[in-house]
Amino acid sequence: MTDYDTVSADVEHEEEIPEDHPRYQDLLTRHRIEKGVEKGITHLQGMHAEGRGSAFDYLLGETTIPSADDAERAAAAHLLLADHPVLSINGNVAALVPGEMVDLAEATGADLEINLFNRTPKRIEAIAAHLREHGATDVKGLEADARIPNLDHQRAKVDEDGIYTADVVLVPLEDGDRAEALNEMDKTELVIDLNPLSRSPQVADVPIVDNIIRAVPNMTEHAKELADADESELLAIIEAFDREVALEQAENRIRSGEL
Numbered sequence: 001m002t003d004y005d006t007v008s009a010d011v012e013h014e015e016e017i018p019e020d021h022p023r024y025q026d027l028l029t030r031h032r033i034e035k036g037v038e039k040g041i042t043h044l045q046g047m048h049a050e051g052r053g054s055a056f057d058y059l060l061g062e063t064t065i066p067s068a069d070d071a072e073r074a075a076a077a078h079l080l081l082a083d084h085p086v087l088s089i090n091g092n093v094a095a096l097v098p099g100e101m102v103d104l105a106e107a108t109g110a111d112l113e114i115n116l117f118n119r120t121p122k123r124i125e126a127i128a129a130h131l132r133e134h135g136a137t138d139v140k141g142l143e144a145d146a147r148i149p150n151l152d153h154q155r156a157k158v159d160e161d162g163i164y165t166a167d168v169v170l171v172p173l174e175d176g177d178r179a180e181a182l183n184e185m186d187k188t189e190l191v192i193d194l195n196p197l198s199r200s201p202q203v204a205d206v207p208i209v210d211n212i213i214r215a216v217p218n219m220t221e222h223a224k225e226l227a228d229a230d231e232s233e234l235l236a237i238i239e240a241f242d243r244e245v246a247l248e249q250a251e252n253r254i255r256s257g258e259l
């Protein structure tokens with residue numbers, strides 16, 4: 001499993017955050033979102049989303065619970081087995097885990113595609129540049145030459161050779177409507193969301209109830225470990241994963257502190 005160490009890299013003015021604070025890593029994460037807003041990467045609404053996530057993470061114990069680790073391993077297996085996997089990036093994802101998403105894409109052969117709820121050309125460009133600074137060579141989502149059916153909004157805009165034709169999509173911190181519309185397109189949907197009651201994890205094939213800053217590096221570790229696994233081993237991991245158990249264990253932990 002992964003801890004929060006990866007978050008400490010690349011945060012400006014880190015010295016302003018008291019390192020001996022018991023919730024240092026959460027402060028660091030908030031700071032990263034704040035920086036994302038300042039840089040024009042993250043929407044101001046992203047701070048509200050982060051606040052909701054932070055509250056659920058507090059109740060989860062700010063740790064990757066065992067069922068989330070299982071979900072991360074199953075998600076890695078799905079990405080490795082996919083013909084055309086795509087990782088979707090919004091303003092919060094770009095601010096929190098840009099390099100980690102590039103690493104996951106490399107470890108699984110997935111494409112990276114920007115998809116925004118609050119879509120503007122300026123933010124799309126800023127996020128694409130930010131991802132390139134973190135090692136991305138090909139960033140999709142700029143063409144926006146296809147539409148997710150039954151979604152009458154900017155967030156329906158996708159690339160024809162990206163999310164539109166993907167068989168497996170990772171959609172972290174996703175809007176519930178879009179998650180439902182993608183589900184109707186018969187894609188295998190992997191969702192990272194700290195709220196197990198949110199519509200996105202509720203419709204996901206693999207709901208990952210964990211903080212994205214722990215989940216993504218852990219998925220990459222699983223993917224690297226499974227790189228030489230044969231198809232039957234990957235299928236067995238997917239088969240053994242139970243989405244209902246994952247949602248139930250996360251909700252139990254949040255409600256009672258027990259799994």
Ligand SMILES: Nc1ncnc2c1ncn2[C@@H]1O[C@H](COP(=O)(O)OP(=O)(O)OP(=O)(O)O)[C@@H](O)[C@H]1O
Nearest residue numbers: 049053173174175176193194195198199200211212
């Ligand atoms: N760092 C994080 N890691 C994982 N999940 C997070 C993180 N920060 C925020 N979230 C979650 O991401 C989601 C983003 O909010 P969003 O508006 O897309 O969904 P929602 O309106 O809360 O629920 P629904 O899916 O029902 O529309 C929230 O559920 C929030 O808890």
Ligand SMILES: CC(C)(COP(=O)(O)O)[C@@H](O)C(=O)O
Nearest residue numbers: 045046049090091116117118
């Ligand atoms: C803020 C965000 C989580 C992402 O917004 P964007 O970066 O524009 O896709 C949005 O979906 C919301 O919940 O309000």
Ligand code: BAL
Nearest residue numbers: 117173174175176177
């Ligand atoms: N993601 C923005 C709208 C919502 O809260 O679902």
